[in-house]
Amino acid sequence: MEAKEFKEFAKAMADYVAEYLENIRDRQVVPSVKPGYLRPLIPEQAPVKPEPWTAVMDDIERVIMSGVTHWHSPRFFAYFPTANSYPSIVADMLSGAIACIGFSWIASPACTELEVVMMDWLGQMIGLPDEFLARSGGEAGGVIQGTASEATLVALLGAKSRTMHRVKEEHPEWTEYQILSKLVGYCNSQAHSSVERAGLLGGVQLRTLKPDDKRRLRGETLQEAIDEDIRKGLIPFYVVATLGTTSSCAFDALDEIGDVCNSNNVWLHIDAAYAGSAFICPEYRYLMKGVEKADSFNFNPHKWMLVNFDCSAMWLKQPRWIVDAFNVDPLYLKHDQQGSAPDYRHWQIPLGRRFRSLKLWFVMRLYGVENLQKFIRKHIALAHYFEKLCLGDERFELFEEVTMGLVCFRLKGSNENNEALLRRINGRGKIHLVPSKVDDVYFLRLAICSRFTEESDIDIAWKEVKASADEVLAEN
Amino acid sequence: MEAKEFKEFAKAMADYVAEYLENIRDRQVVPSVKPGYLRPLIPEQAPVKPEPWTAVMDDIERVIMSGVTHWHSPRFFAYFPTANSYPSIVADMLSGAIACIGFSWIASPACTELEVVMMDWLGQMIGLPDEFLARSGGEAGGVIQGTASEATLVALLGAKSRTMHRVKEEHPEWTEYQILSKLVGYCNSQAHSSVERAGLLGGVQLRTLKPDDKRRLRGETLQEAIDEDIRKGLIPFYVVATLGTTSSCAFDALDEIGDVCNSNNVWLHIDAAYAGSAFICPEYRYLMKGVEKADSFNFNPHKWMLVNFDCSAMWLKQPRWIVDAFNVDPLYLKHDQQGSAPDYRHWQIPLGRRFRSLKLWFVMRLYGVENLQKFIRKHIALAHYFEKLCLGDERFELFEEVTMGLVCFRLKGSNENNEALLRRINGRGKIHLVPSKVDDVYFLRLAICSRFTEESDIDIAWKEVKASADEVLAEN
Structure with missing residues (x-):
């Protein structure tokens, strides 16, 4: 690949990346593929002759995105957050070039x-x-x-x-x-x-x-x-x-x-x-x-x-x-x-x-301490907002005090009900959570993960949780 | 940082990266800075307010490049190669976005x-x-x-x-x-x-x-x-x-x-x-x-x-x-x-x-097996070319048979002469090598590292080695 093609390819990828992240809210947060989905979508061996970069670009949605769990969707609330920012992605380009x-x-x-x-x-x-x-x-x-x-x-x-x-x-x-x-x-x-x-x-x-x-x-x-x-x-x-x-x-x-x-x-x-x-x-x-x-x-x-x-x-x-x-x-x-x-x-x-410190340098300079603080405070405020919604419904209880961007909550009552609740929530496919269990108490974890998460996403999350709870409790 | 700015920044970085790599031959392979050079060049603390990306871009040459050892210079022959390619850099952008x-x-x-x-x-x-x-x-x-x-x-x-x-x-x-x-x-x-x-x-x-x-x-x-x-x-x-x-x-x-x-x-x-x-x-x-x-x-x-x-x-x-x-x-x-x-x-x-397999996918498809083989064969041929130059000068001997892209060579005679030779070569600043020692025999290692290395670079390397040897032996 020559420099001229690289510039075209990298710029097309920059556009794709921006489009992907800015519209990530519209994607299904966890894909509905089954294990083994990918192998039949691509050849069994590496190509002998080089392919054009446009062919690779064309395959991204078909092969990759169809099986991606979108960690940066504002509806992804599983595990803990993993970071992603524009300054960091650009810093990694430079790190890759210096290599x-x-x-x-x-x-x-x-x-x-x-x-x-x-x-x-x-x-x-x-x-x-x-x-x-x-x-x-x-x-x-x-x-x-x-x-x-x-x-x-x-x-x-x-x-x-x-x-x-x-x-x-x-x-x-x-x-x-x-x-x-x-x-x-x-x-x-x-x-x-x-x-x-x-x-x-x-x-x-x-x-x-x-x-x-x-x-x-x-x-x-x-x-x-x-x-x-x-x-x-x-x-x-x-x-x-x-x-x-x-x-x-x-x-x-x-x-x-x-x-x-x-x-x-x-x-x-x-x-x-x-x-x-x-x-x-x-x-x-x-x-x-x-x-x-x-x-x-x-x-x-x-x-x-x-x-x-x-x-x-x-x-x-x-x-x-x-x-x-x-x-x-x-x-x-x-x-x-x-x-x-x-x-x-x-x-x-x-x-x-x-050369990983480039990412730190770019992020600290391009956000500034002030905006990094804002980011943290916003996530914690969103967690407290979800906490408030939870506590407003007497069927729910918190497992742990909310200090950071994580809310640990559960339906009052049996673990089985809460296991059913989690399955129901994730099964509906709008949001994604993972559970945990401490001292034999099973609970759900809602972690504020994405930098795109807004109050409206928390409203949707709560709507999903509530509707799932309605269904689970109706079946009891 | 908004999507619009990211696209500008990423595209400017793509141009910078291409310019850096295509003209890397002109840079001094190992910088002449002393330990502690960087700290005085930047503030003591992270900025409170965000800076524009152009400010970061402006600092790259001044702060970073002035202290970089250019591993992808065709005159870098130290250690073993580390990889760097355009398809791989673009793949990492996608990996960073999916994150x-x-x-x-x-x-x-x-x-x-x-x-x-x-x-x-x-x-x-x-x-x-x-x-x-x-x-x-x-x-x-x-x-x-x-x-x-x-x-x-x-x-x-x-x-x-x-x-x-x-x-x-x-x-x-x-x-x-x-x-x-x-x-x-x-x-x-x-x-x-x-x-x-x-x-x-x-x-x-x-x-x-x-x-x-x-x-x-x-x-x-x-x-x-x-x-x-x-x-x-x-x-x-x-x-x-x-x-x-x-x-x-x-x-x-x-x-x-x-x-x-x-x-x-x-x-x-x-x-x-x-x-x-x-x-x-x-x-x-x-x-x-x-x-x-x-x-x-x-x-x-x-x-x-x-x-x-x-x-x-x-x-x-x-x-x-x-x-x-x-x-x-x-x-x-x-x-x-x-x-x-x-x-x-x-x-x-x-x-x-x-998501590291994206790099493999991009590289295998955009090079094709054929070009990856060509790349390996070219490096090995360049090593044999240097070997030939070495063996054409009776003052030198090889320490090991050349099989891959590494030539282990030395001046016939004492380790001290070879230590002086290495210091001289690296001191002249045109190329960069590291030594090794096996069974108390000290020798120099010339590894073909960069994808930009051509026969003309090997000629220059040999000229540097020869001139340094002339100086060392003249002082004896």
Whole structure:
């Protein structure tokens, strides 16, 4: 493909993308295809001769869009949001053109340095203490990971490395596997499934602890678990505090947990994957009280801050423990400036990495802090609007207090009724929700996801919920 | 940012990108900035008010390009290539607009299904046996990972899970940690550093074995190591065979290694990260003889097949062992069609994933197999052209036979002279190389990287090498 054709193709795609997003409200949010729908629509093998770009363009609706779940439809309320914005899409074009692999400083200084500074911008925006930021002049700083799962795993490896180091000094007679078998980490039983996976991956035990009646992990619960494990001869080394659980957006009691971690020499990682974006609004920072007691902090601008996937922001006070865990440094990756700027390959699991900070730069500049705050506040207001509609119908109850853009609600009464309600709502095909279950209580989750969602969409959502409830209850 | 502005911005960016790439030859390949260059060029904090897109556009040259290492310059010969093509950049625009997170089939059927079929197209293109492909009708199939490092780790977890399962049945009295401490994996000491990292991550021993005089791991060496470890009471469980080592592009004796793995019930993973793309040309498939004996196979279209990072292609005969290793299945991720299509979140480390198969689809269709083959053959021919120039100067010798697009060369004589040679070459700033060292022999690596590289660029590279050698030898 020549430059001339590329320009035509890219411009046609820009028009298509704008048309797609501006009219996304008109599309059916979840497609009605069955598994295996796509294979018969295209050839069995790659073509030998090149095709014109217009042929590819012509296939997008027929092959792709017919099977897409439209995450950016204002009627999509499932999971948590994933970000999508025009500035971010354009930034990715530039990233794709430069296409450097920023594993070390010299491999592309701009790639590393913009990331360092953008993570400082972002850290300041959400009110992180200076001791997490590169501008403080120490070793601390931020790094862009692919996902919160990776951040959880990277923090676990740092924690493991720091504790192994300490225990080896205290007990030189123990083998690596003996120590490993004693390590134990903790999280809320409501923490994201990736925390459990990080434990499986890292080969260490992770205990899930029972939260209080508001789904918050409390300091006292953690202290008891730690005491119990120490009595058994185990070595507590890692805690993940969740700010905004996936099921119901509950917030762990960070301030209490932080004290317990600090007094027990345990690495505290904060997973604020979804809710972290809200901290750009000062009125929500009370939820991260105690953040200064943590060793690492993570949230996903690719969820709720208009930066396209993947962009998971992580800050570390002592990245040296991660570097130590990955201490592999072949000659072909060495360079003269080592030590004077971070070599981010030591801060992450893969070696390769794209120029992702461009997305952050474009989004922060083209929206401005003010509009990013507006965006968050609007989503939270829409959630409260749905909450109000729900509470106005006495057949419904909330499962959890609404703090962010998520409403957890249910029909009063049996789980079966609520399962039927969900099936009915999704079956009608106008909106899309997913359920969750906590302590055997099944409930529905309505998450404000799209940047196109307006009050009128919430009205439609409520109409769908209400009509479905009418049907379900009429059948009882 | 409104749709109208987006279209203007995206189109201006398309023009900029085309201009950048078409004239990349004129840019200095490695920038002359020092660590810390970028911070003073931009404000200390994100702007409160939005800026116009033209302001961002104006900053690209000043802030970013002044510090970019131009990986797509035809004078960039460092590391291995990373891919970049116009069809791939346009595909990413569409992926960014759809911005679905394809962790399960229902989360976006098109995202999962195009990936399944594209991995079949790609597998056929490189001549993989049907038993790796989804179209064979069994559980086998392909998946796009972020990087080869992740593929190596995922395969290790599958191997660990399969072996743990077997050993637990044979020795129900052993604890998980007892088994873990006995597991041992193997690779060539020339294998990529990510293999060692996978071992560190997974908490298992990985032995690096000495290759033969052509840097190939041989079956006999592996068998001896396995025998020795079994005598010690260890449990061999995993082997990584490298097709195209990073240092010198050597190829392990796959056919021999495959036999040893199969007769010892050991998982064989093939890491063909760079060289795998060459298998689209039938004349290079002799290098993957024995591939049918492997359990998993991986190569990076994002390296040498014109698909932008990240797109690491992995095939598994028995994905069930990976699924087993990650067996975490919360309600909010369940759906009605589970089991009838792959839920790729079980095949990878992160939960989230972009719509990456679009890039493969666009590139395969807009180039056609024919032009992708031409691209590979041209790169290999350029490497042989440089090889010829080298061998025509009796002061030089090759460190390794040239098979792919990499030439490993050195001045006859001391390592010090070659270190001085590299410093001189890179210091002159016209071309960029990195060195390597194997068995204490230091050599220079010239990898054909850019799709813009022509014979005239190789002539310039050779002129630079020769002139630098003249200077170095004159000083002796």
